[in-house]
Amino acid sequence: MSIWGGKARRPNWGECPNRIAVIGAGFGGLAAIQGLKKAPACVSVIDRQNHHLFQPLLYQVATASLNPSDIAAPIRRVVRSQTNTEILLADVTAIDVDRRVVVLADGEVPYHYLVLAAGATHSYFGHPEWEEHAPGLKSVVDALEIRRRVLLAFEVAERETDEALRQEWLTFVLVGGGPTGVELAGTLRDVARMTLAKDFAHIDPSTARVILIEGSPRVLAAYDPKLSESAKRQLEDLGVEVRTGLHVTHIDGCGVMIGDERIPARTVLWAAGVAASPLGKTLGVPLDRAGRIMVQPDLSIPGHPEVFVVGDLAHLDQDGQPIPGVAPAATQMGKHTAKNILRALAGKPSLPFRYVDKGSMATIGRGAAVAQVGRLRISGRLAWLMWLFVHILFLVGFRNRMLVIIQWAWSYLSYDRGARLITGRAEGPLVHGLTDERLPATTQAEAIPS
Amino acid sequence: MSIWGGKARRPNWGECPNRIAVIGAGFGGLAAIQGLKKAPACVSVIDRQNHHLFQPLLYQVATASLNPSDIAAPIRRVVRSQTNTEILLADVTAIDVDRRVVVLADGEVPYHYLVLAAGATHSYFGHPEWEEHAPGLKSVVDALEIRRRVLLAFEVAERETDEALRQEWLTFVLVGGGPTGVELAGTLRDVARMTLAKDFAHIDPSTARVILIEGSPRVLAAYDPKLSESAKRQLEDLGVEVRTGLHVTHIDGCGVMIGDERIPARTVLWAAGVAASPLGKTLGVPLDRAGRIMVQPDLSIPGHPEVFVVGDLAHLDQDGQPIPGVAPAATQMGKHTAKNILRALAGKPSLPFRYVDKGSMATIGRGAAVAQVGRLRISGRLAWLMWLFVHILFLVGFRNRMLVIIQWAWSYLSYDRGARLITGRAEGPLVHGLTDERLPATTQAEAIPS
Incomplete structure (x- = not known):
């Protein structure tokens, strides 16, 4: 009642x-x-x-x-x-x-x-000006902006005739080696080497560089050191360049600085703080x-x-x-x-809270993940299957679960990804970034030798 | 070769x-x-x-x-x-x-x-200033903007305490009675009376008014007059107010004018030209x-x-x-x-083009549609099933087809709609429209009598 x-x-x-x-x-x-x-x-x-x-x-x-x-x-x-x-x-x-x-x-x-x-x-550690060049991932809007930038980078590279500039467009830097940075880095390599690999006439998307920069000595610092080591190895197997113990000191529309070293990259993503x-x-x-x-x-x-x-x-x-x-x-x-x-x-006093750690897991890419549950330390395909299972289980709503399962199955079997849309900023310029940057001035004159 | x-x-x-x-x-x-x-x-x-x-x-x-x-x-x-x-x-x-x-x-x-x-x-018939108040439907960006406005209108109505203003937020005007206008009008009523009906604490979404305004004497003017009549009846069965032979003379953020009559409405959609x-x-x-x-x-x-x-x-x-x-x-x-x-x-001369009309069909809402194929004139559920079948058939890509079928089946069985997200304009005000318009100044104090 x-x-x-x-x-x-x-x-x-x-x-x-x-x-x-x-x-x-x-x-x-x-x-x-x-x-x-x-x-x-x-x-x-x-x-x-x-x-x-x-x-x-x-x-x-x-x-x-x-x-x-x-x-x-x-x-x-x-x-x-x-x-x-x-x-x-x-x-x-x-x-x-x-x-x-x-x-x-x-x-x-x-x-x-x-x-x-x-x-x-x-948090951009006191550098709010980095946000425009290195979006983070918290909301749906953030995610669509990252999708737009990533897919657009390949499109611009396809039209770019200058080899150095093309390389910059095919370089992706992830700042931060926590779960989000690791997931994005591994998945970006999957996208480049599998989903997009055969779709371009002038570039080879599988040559795209993905660089993961972490300030602490190891990725997934909250996990067991053995799993950090395994995650690093799995990332490298996917082709991700993992660089730990390094701090980003500057970000602009054309790349990042690590100390005195400059990494030219047109797409920088923030997963650090x-x-x-x-x-x-x-x-x-x-x-x-x-x-x-x-x-x-x-x-x-x-x-x-x-x-x-x-x-x-x-x-x-x-x-x-x-x-x-x-x-x-x-x-x-x-x-x-x-x-x-x-x-x-009901007039009763409140009770103290106690957190029960049921384990944690991070996915890395196709068939790659790490998990720790109690004393168990699991890596690779088994951890990845556990990850799939747990995430489907906790996803809210039957409809969502069903659609996600179907799309994952489809992606796994076909290497395709369904949501390859570049949307947003309908009225602005096609390409984000510095205003003095433009799309390449000519169309492709030379094909990549095959 | x-x-x-x-x-x-x-x-x-x-x-x-x-x-x-x-x-x-x-x-x-x-x-x-x-x-x-x-x-x-x-x-x-x-x-x-x-x-x-x-x-x-x-x-x-x-x-x-x-x-x-x-x-x-x-x-x-x-x-x-x-x-x-x-x-x-x-x-x-x-x-x-x-x-x-x-x-x-x-x-x-x-x-x-x-x-x-x-x-x-x-085309806004020489009134480009109407575009901001009455978006049309041509691109993905357009569609997401319309989705945002429609879903947001119900949210604002839920918080509005002034009954007249609440009615304005629950009134939707479609300008143009061609296929797009008819589809949007019928589907909006479906959304209001089925999908959203039970989801609000202070409003009854099924009372939302949907008004379809067409300048010519009948909706779906390109179809057989009998089908136009049938479409009108099916729309009215869904609760759409169909007004034909009337021209919109003014649109702003608070409604439209038809001749000397003012229709207050906070959501106006353009499907006219x-x-x-x-x-x-x-x-x-x-x-x-x-x-x-x-x-x-x-x-x-x-x-x-x-x-x-x-x-x-x-x-x-x-x-x-x-x-x-x-x-x-x-x-x-x-x-x-x-x-x-x-x-x-191959050095051969070109051939003239000849269009083969294989028929046309327009959907109206759940179980409601019209179709003309050769001399056949079909209305209601059968036309609707034909419409479903043909649109699935022509949808590009196996994956898309499969996902659309599943989501349609889900929507049909559950009355739910899966993509009820309000996204976009992350940094702007929550509500579009006139800048002197604000969200209601207080939260809900009175519940609707049940």
């Missing part, structure tokens, strides 16, 4: 005695929302996007394997059966913890309990260096037991280590917070 | 004795390219987009049923087996028929034979009122037997009627032109 009587399909938000606001419908926010399904309360979900995004597969949109809607589900659809929940498409600008309202760009949402799950964004959502600052509580909120053991903030922070925006140490900013941690935090709010509504 | 010897995988374009340029890879251009597969020549395909678009299904992208890549195939992929063909992603600015070169924004392509298949664009590509003007030959090129019976232009025009850009009368601007006509013209070029290369 609902608190607002049997007949009304939906509660009256204005009169609701228990209002819960959830900011962000990523993994953490969505888990909280779903955990509040039976809460005797009015839940207001606030997100800038109308969809929940399955970010672990976003790199597949960026590399033309999947469509955005294969990995994104409308929030309304996901929670349509929850009649105690409203969805507001809006920009949150601040949280006023004293007045207990979420401040929007165009209004306010009052709350009795708040779940802040606003996540993280890219994340920064917490700036909303954290508006709470007025201590943050860590990356801007994350130092939460209490029950994920609430100091002095405000009614405000909870989950996901990448929360900093909580466990066994001397911060809980990692990964999807399973966010999901667990969201579920736990929903339980704590239900407890509070 | 190819003219450049057995070993070379690709010809040397610079030295090629027979260069054929094809501008545009729509239905006409693609048919010409495929017909030139075995031509002893070097074919240069020039397009602004990297993909062939199956335009008859574009309205399904605009209404969130299909993904762009389901109905778009990379041109390179489609013609990958044609080693005599290069693809150039470029903007054509003019054709210099005297020097026999295609002038690009950034270069030139010489030709011995030219196939001009640049198609058509929207097309204009031929402006490239036609650069040929220096006579054009018709819509800017189409008056071609010779063999589709060449006067004085230049080496220049052919196919598709929507060509005007040719047959039996006293202009050949219609539809996909089958473009395809037939493209095939015919390829044959004529092969004949010319």
Whole structure:
């Protein structure tokens, strides 16, 4: 039975005695929302996007394997059966913890309990000017921009007659050797050597260079050193040039600098750093260096037991280590917070959160991956199959799962990728980058000797 | 055997004795390219987009049923087996028929034979200022913009507390009652009354008004009057308000004027007029009122037997009627032109073109369509099934066909639509339209009585 009587399909938000606001419908926010399904309360979900995004597969949109809607589900659809929940498409600008309202760009949402799950964004380590030349991968828009740049680079190379410039267009630099950088690097080589290999008249796409630059001594630094070593070997088998222990000191539209060395490259992608959502600052509580909120053991903030922070925006140490900013941690935090709010509504005290690490895995390319589960360390095809299985399992919605399976099967068998569209920027110049750069001035006069 | 010897995988374009340029890879251009597969020549395909678009299904992208890549195939992929063909992603600015070169924004392509298949664009009947308020449907970018506006209108209505404004956001006006307008109108009602019906807390999407305005006395004016009548009835059964014989005199961000009557509506879509590509003007030959090129019976232009025009850009009368601007006509013209070029290369004279009308069909909504084939006039579910079958049959590529079938089956069984994403304009305001318009100033205070 609902608190607002049997007949009304939906509660009256204005009169609701228990209002819960959830900011962000990523993994953490969505888990909280779903955990509040039976809460005797009015839940207001606030997100800038109308969809929940399955970010672990976003790199597949960026590399033309999947469509955005294969990995994104409308929030309304996901929670349509929850009649105690409203969805507001809006920009949150601040949280006023004293007045207990979420401040929007165009209004306010009052709350009795708040779940802040606003996540993280890219960090360019104090070089915001790099963003234009080296887009990161957080949203659907980011992924489509990366897809556009990658596919366009091959098109421009095809028309370029100057051999040095052509090489620059066929060079791709990935900055950052975490899971996203490793996935993008491996998949870009797959695209170059398999998907595009036979589609061009004047270039050989399989000669494309993919360079992965990592500042720390090894890729996938959060993994077991043996797996890092294996990942490096698998990347090199795919033809990726892995360079570790090096820091990028400059990025422009024509390449990157590593110390004194210049790498000419027309496509540079950023997978190096994340920064917490700036909303954290508006709470007025201590943050860590990356801007994350130092939460209490029950994920609430100091002095405000009614405000909870989950996901990448929360900093909580466990066994001397911060809980990692990964999807399973966010999901667990969201579920736990929903339980704590239900407890509070029932007059019970909240319980501390404990993260259960069920293992982690990173994919590298066709048949290549690493995984660690408990004490197990797995590499290669078996890890890749595990990765496929787990990601299909957690993908939201039956339709999405089915379509992804079909498209993966198709890609695997045909070496093709279905989403090879260059879209966007319809009215701008065809090619991004420096304004003094143009497409090659003539069409191809010489074919590559075969 | 190819003219450049057995070993070379690709010809040397610079030295090629027979260069054929094809501008545009729509239905006409693609048919010409495929017909030139075995031509002893070097074919240069020039397009602004990297993909062939199956335009008859574009309205399904605009209404969130299909993904762009389901109905778009990379041109390179489609013609990958044609080693005599290069693809150039470029903007054509003019054709210099005297020097026999295609002038690009950034270069030139010489030709011995030219196939001009640049198609058509929207025409706002001398009111270019309407475009911003009433986008048309020609490209993937157009379709995603329409999808964004339609989905966003429901989101804004959900947050709007003023009843009159909410009604404006829930009113959709389609200008133009040809096939595109009819398809969009019927499908929008399907979206409102089925897909979205249960997903909102404060509005009832099934109350959304869809108004179709047509200037001539009947919708689908190119069809048999009986089918027009049937289409009108089927539209009205879906809840579309059909208003014929009325001309729109003004469009702004808040609605349209029909004569002295104002219809408040925050979403207006344009399906009323097309204009031929402006490239036609650069040929220096006579054009018709819509800017189409008056071609010779063999589709060449006067004085230049080496220049052919196919598709929507060509005007040719047959039996006293202009050949219609539809996909089958473009395809037939493209095939015919390829044959004529092969004949010319063999020293034979060109043959006149004759359009074979195999019938036409327009879909209206779930289970609703009209079709005329020879003397047959078919309406309703049978026409709809025929429509499904024919469109699947002609969709380019096995993968696309399979994915479209699956998604259609899913939509039909579940009433859901898979591609309900609001994307684009990541950095702009959430809502399009007048700059003095804002999202509602407060969140929802009252629920709709149930």
